[in-house]
Structures are given as C-alpha cells and as structure tokens.
Amino acid sequence: MKEILYTTAVQVFDSENELTEPEQLLLVRAYEALSNAYVPYSGFHVGAAVLLANGAIESGANQENAAYPMCLCAERTALAVAAMRHPGIPVMSIAVRVRKKEGIISKPAGPCGACRQVLSEWEDRYNCNISVLLQGEKGVVFRIPNAKSLLPLSFDRSFL
Numbered sequence: 001m002k003e004i005l006y007t008t009a010v011q012v013f014d015s016e017n018e019l020t021e022p023e024q025l026l027l028v029r030a031y032e033a034l035s036n037a038y039v040p041y042s043g044f045h046v047g048a049a050v051l052l053a054n055g056a057i058e059s060g061a062n063q064e065n066a067a068y069p070m071c072l073c074a075e076r077t078a079l080a081v082a083a084m085r086h087p088g089i090p091v092m093s094i095a096v097r098v099r100k101k102e103g104i105i106s107k108p109a110g111p112c113g114a115c116r117q118v119l120s121e122w123e124d125r126y127n128c129n130i131s132v133l134l135q136g137e138k139g140v141v142f143r144i145p146n147a148k149s150l151l152p153l154s155f156d157r158s159f160l
Ligand SMILES: [Zn+2]
Pocket: 073, 074, 075, 076, 111, 112, 113, 114, 115, 116
C-alpha cells in the first residue's frame, strides 16, 4: 500500500489591502455583483468576478429558482459570461464574495463542488492556472494559486 497526499495552498491575508491592485479591483467587482443575485429563497448572495488574459473583467451572481436544482452559481455564471464575451481568452483569476440577508459574513466561503469541477476544467481548457480569491463581505481574504488544488482527484478529459 502507498498513500497519496494532496495539499492545497491557501494564502491568508488579513484584508484586501495586502493584495495587488488588480486583485483588489476584482474583489470590488465581485462585491458589486452581489446586488445582481436573485435569491428569494435563501437570501444568500454570491458575487463572482473573473479577470481574463486580455485584461477584461466579467462578473456573475447566483440565480435561484423555485425548482432548487436549477439554481445557477455565481462562479459558473461569471465564467459563462466570460466565454461568451471573450471567446478563446483564458481566465486568470476569479474572486468570490458572499453576503446574507442578516448579519455580516466576515470569513471566506469556498466554491461548491460543481464550481470546483468547472474551474478545474477551465484550467485544462486554457492550459493555465486560475487564481481563486475568496472573501466574505469584509475581513480575511483567501488566495488559492490554482483552482485544481481545490478538487483533488477531479474527473477530467483523460478518462474519456
Ligand atoms: Zn457553485
């Protein structure tokens, strides 16, 4: 028997002020996207913004539905917008912010498993790493240098 150990590097910053200017801007754009969330059921807003290799920033927000499995995540919404508006241009970074109806969220919330799978494929699709920035409404920021490290043993095209 042998054991395979997977590790995920998470860089922790006390606030967005410790990040680069482009990263701070991306977090602002993700925060702005929160207001476009459609969340009549959970009241949990998620905003995402992606930075593309051409310098463009696109954003998305979660879109809920009375048929719950139909809900769309902010991360995948932002990626779809980027793919439609900038065909063939890689995504370099994604920022995700969250807000709830009552109370302030001051810790980062990670993407769901489905979004981790899609981000992993996006890295394969464009052969690049996607830096992931996570922050609540305020406070600590997590930076994960590549999305694939958030989903060890992910399913990929090599199986098909
Ligand atoms: Zn998701």
